[in-house]
Amino acid sequence: MKTSQPNLWMGLMDATEPSGMGLRERLCAALRDAIRDGTLKHGARLPATRILAQDLGLSRVTVEAAYAQLEAEGYVMRRIGHGSFVAVQASTALAPVKRSRMTSPLIAQAILSQRGQGMVDTGGCMEPLCLQAFAAGSPDLRAFPHALWRQLTNKRLRQTPEALMRYGDPQGREDLREAIAQYLVSSRGVRCTPGQVLVLTSSQQALQLSSTLLLDPGDRVWVEDPGYRGARTAFAAGGAQLVPLPVDEQGLVPDFTLTAPRLIYLTPTHQYPTGHTLSLQRRLALVDYAKRNGCWIVEDDYDSEFLYDSRPTPSLQGLDDGSRVIYIGTFSKTLYPSLRIAYAVLPEALVQPMVTARNVYDGHVAQLAQAVTADFMAQGHFAAHLRLMRQLYRSRRDLLLELIARGLPWAQPLNCSGGLQLCVSLPQNSELHLARKASEHGIATPSLSALYSGTTANDGWILGFSALQPREIEDAVAALSKLKLPKGASK
Ligand SMILES: Cc1ncc(COP(=O)(O)O)c(C=O)c1O
Numbered sequence: 001m002k003t004s005q006p007n008l009w010m011g012l013m014d015a016t017e018p019s020g021m022g023l024r025e026r027l028c029a030a031l032r033d034a035i036r037d038g039t040l041k042h043g044a045r046l047p048a049t050r051i052l053a054q055d056l057g058l059s060r061v062t063v064e065a066a067y068a069q070l071e072a073e074g075y076v077m078r079r080i081g082h083g084s085f086v087a088v089q090a091s092t093a094l095a096p097v098k099r100s101r102m103t104s105p106l107i108a109q110a111i112l113s114q115r116g117q118g119m120v121d122t123g124g125c126m127e128p129l130c131l132q133a134f135a136a137g138s139p140d141l142r143a144f145p146h147a148l149w150r151q152l153t154n155k156r157l158r159q160t161p162e163a164l165m166r167y168g169d170p171q172g173r174e175d176l177r178e179a180i181a182q183y184l185v186s187s188r189g190v191r192c193t194p195g196q197v198l199v200l201t202s203s204q205q206a207l208q209l210s211s212t213l214l215l216d217p218g219d220r221v222w223v224e225d226p227g228y229r230g231a232r233t234a235f236a237a238g239g240a241q242l243v244p245l246p247v248d249e250q251g252l253v254p255d256f257t258l259t260a261p262r263l264i265y266l267t268p269t270h271q272y273p274t275g276h277t278l279s280l281q282r283r284l285a286l287v288d289y290a291k292r293n294g295c296w297i298v299e300d301d302y303d304s305e306f307l308y309d310s311r312p313t314p315s316l317q318g319l320d321d322g323s324r325v326i327y328i329g330t331f332s333k334t335l336y337p338s339l340r341i342a343y344a345v346l347p348e349a350l351v352q353p354m355v356t357a358r359n360v361y362d363g364h365v366a367q368l369a370q371a372v373t374a375d376f377m378a379q380g381h382f383a384a385h386l387r388l389m390r391q392l393y394r395s396r397r398d399l400l401l402e403l404i405a406r407g408l409p410w411a412q413p414l415n416c417s418g419g420l421q422l423c424v425s426l427p428q429n430s431e432l433h434l435a436r437k438a439s440e441h442g443i444a445t446p447s448l449s450a451l452y453s454g455t456t457a458n459d460g461w462i463l464g465f466s467a468l469q470p471r472e473i474e475d476a477v478a479a480l481s482k483l484k485l486p487k488g489a490s491k
Contacts, residue, residue: 022121023058027066035075038090046076046084060432061450065123080440115239122233125204127337128444133476134463135444136421139333141467143392148381152372164367170359171351172199172343173370179377180329180343188301189314190327192345198354199343199365203302203330204230205358206344210263210326211238213350213357214296220261224252226451226458228272231265231300244454247271249415251278254286260293268316269304273423273451273462275415283316290324297325303333305386306466307418308394323347331373333420334386341365341373393466397422400465400473407481410489411461420466423448430489431459434480441479 034040046052049067053060067084070076077087112120128135156164171177177194184190184197200206207230215221217239223232225244232242243261246253251271254264264286268278278286290297297316304312317327330342346354358364376382400422404411411424425448426434435445448460465473 022123024062024065024069024123025121027056027058027063028069031066031070032073032075035086035088036090040086042086042089044086046086048083080442115237118239119237122236125230125233128464131467132442132444133468133472134421134446134461134465136446136462136464137333138464138467139336139389139420140392141336142469143389144336145381145385149372149376152375153368156368156371156375160371164371166367168364168367168370170364171355172197172365173367173374175378176341176370176374177343179374179382181345183377183382184315184327184329184345188304188312188329189318190345191318191320191322192327196345196348196351197343198346198351198358199341199370200358201340201342201362201365202332203300203328203342204234205361206326206328206342207231207234207265207298207300208237209344209354209357209361210296210298211235211240213353215240215262219263220259222252222254222261222264223453224266224271225454226273226448227265227453228267228300228302229451231298232453235263235265242453244452246454247274247276249276250282251276252282252286254282254289256285256289260289261295263296263298264290265298265300266316267300267302269301269312270307270418272300272302273421273448275417275419275423277313277417278316280313283319287316287319287324291321295324299325299327301327301329303419305334306390306393306420308390308397309417312418317345323349326350334382334389335373335376339369339373341369389466393420396465396468396470396473399470400463400477403474403477407477410485414460421446421462421464423462424460426459426461427485427489428459430485431461433486433489434483435461437483438480441476443476443479445480 031040040046046067047055049060049063053063056063067076067078071078071084075086075088076084078084127137131138174194176199177197180197180199181192181194184192200209211234215235215238219240220243221235221240222243222245223235224247226247227244236242240263243258245255251268252266266278266286268283270277286297289295297320299316301315315327317325324347326347327345328342331339332342335341344354397416401413401416404413404424410427410430414423414425416422431447431449435447438445445461445463448462449457452458468476
């Protein structure tokens with residue numbers, strides 16, 4: 001079946017002029033223009049992604065991503081089981097400057113720098129905004145100690161209201177840096193002093209700063225494949241050349257015969273998304289290699305607090321002599337994501353450059369949030385909260401594994417020793433079909449194949465379970481168990 005307005009849809013993509021835009025962005029730009037100039041009217045139904053993909057010769061993933069982007073921007077409304085519709089009325093104010101439909105790349109070139117365009121072309125990395133089975137990676141905010149947090153906040157506001165309203169140290173408050181350093185030394189085997197800790201808004205900011213400060217366009221960066229999209233976007237935005245390396249049961253498989261990279265990005269404790277731990281032998285080899293070749297290693301220790309069957313391996317940073325590894329951690333998983341506090345532990349030589357660079361960007365994290373987090377840690381609440389959440393999430397992981405074993409014979413869990421999400425592999429050529437069907441039941445099934453950037457990709461899902469109560473997990477798996485594999489799926 002073809003779309004009902006083939007000319008309109010085919011016309012959308014006839015842009016042949018060279019542009020720095022990816023296909024998804026070109027399709028988004030074309031659809032935005034068509035909506036804003038009234039070609040697509042308020043309420044009009046957009047073609048199904050499969051059909052538009054067929055008509056335009058694009059992959060369905062590209063069309064799906066473009067629709068999701070336009071939904072996030074408010075141009076399109078999507079209703080499960082009904083379709084996608086234009087959500088805004090064209091008006092003079094909305095109408096684009098007169099130009100042919102696909103000249104938006106030219107406009108973008110006129111407005112954005114090459115660096116800016118490169119950044120936009122990465123597509124960014126958006127986290128889920130609401131609670132939904134099985135959206136990835138959120139802690140359980142219903143189990144957060146809200147009353148205690150409120151008490152600590154009120155106390156700080158009563159004690160030093162004015163000091164908390166002033167500008168703060170761009171490296172972060174001393175009390176928080178001390179608490180973080182103490183925690184990392186005792187729990188993660190990190191070798192550091194508070195003077196090496198930089199308090200940031202997110203791991204993403206640490207990645208972005210590393211990219212800006214340490215990489216020149218064209219520099220090689222080794223990344224895990226599959227791996228974390230946020231890291232890839234940060235390095236690609238800086239013009240780096242990403243070199244995807246495979247992952248096996250012992251974590252990243254380094255290839256020391258390749259040209260040495262400028263930077264190596266790793267999630268060694270609990271590889272994102274497969275869950276494997278980097279073996280000691282590879283850790284030692286990588287640290288030694290980085291030293292001999294002058295490479296930086298960025299260690300993203302994003303969720304090591306949540307290993308359920310054993311203690312986490314000590315950090316890779318602890319094996320270094322303090323010169324090559326940048327260690328990154330975040331409170332997004334251990335406390336809550338909108339707190340916007342994360343940290344980097346830096347080699348001494350990088351402290352001043354990084355502090356100055358962060359100052360160029362945004363100054364510092366809100367003082368009140370830092371002070372309350374410091375109190376929460378110093379008074380022992382952080383350790384207690386982690387213990388409780390570990391127990392809670394372990395029971396949810398166990399439940400999900402049991403339900404998958406009983407109800408989803410086509411889903412094979414990979415390493416499930418920890419984390420807030422669980423990775424399952426699926427028969428090849430089934431992921432997209434099953435994901436579409438799952439979304440008709442209101443279930444998100446974040447894609448594993450989308451996390452590959454090399455030549456091969458395995459089908460699978462990354463199922464976030466930590467924020468879901470048992471009943472929510474049971475209902476969602478019951479719905480998934482009714483799905484049928486598509487015909488072309490193969491083991
Ligand atoms: C590997 C990895 N690093 C970092 C983060 C996010 O941390 P932040 O919110 O501090 O940017 C995530 C979020 O899912 C992640 O999976």
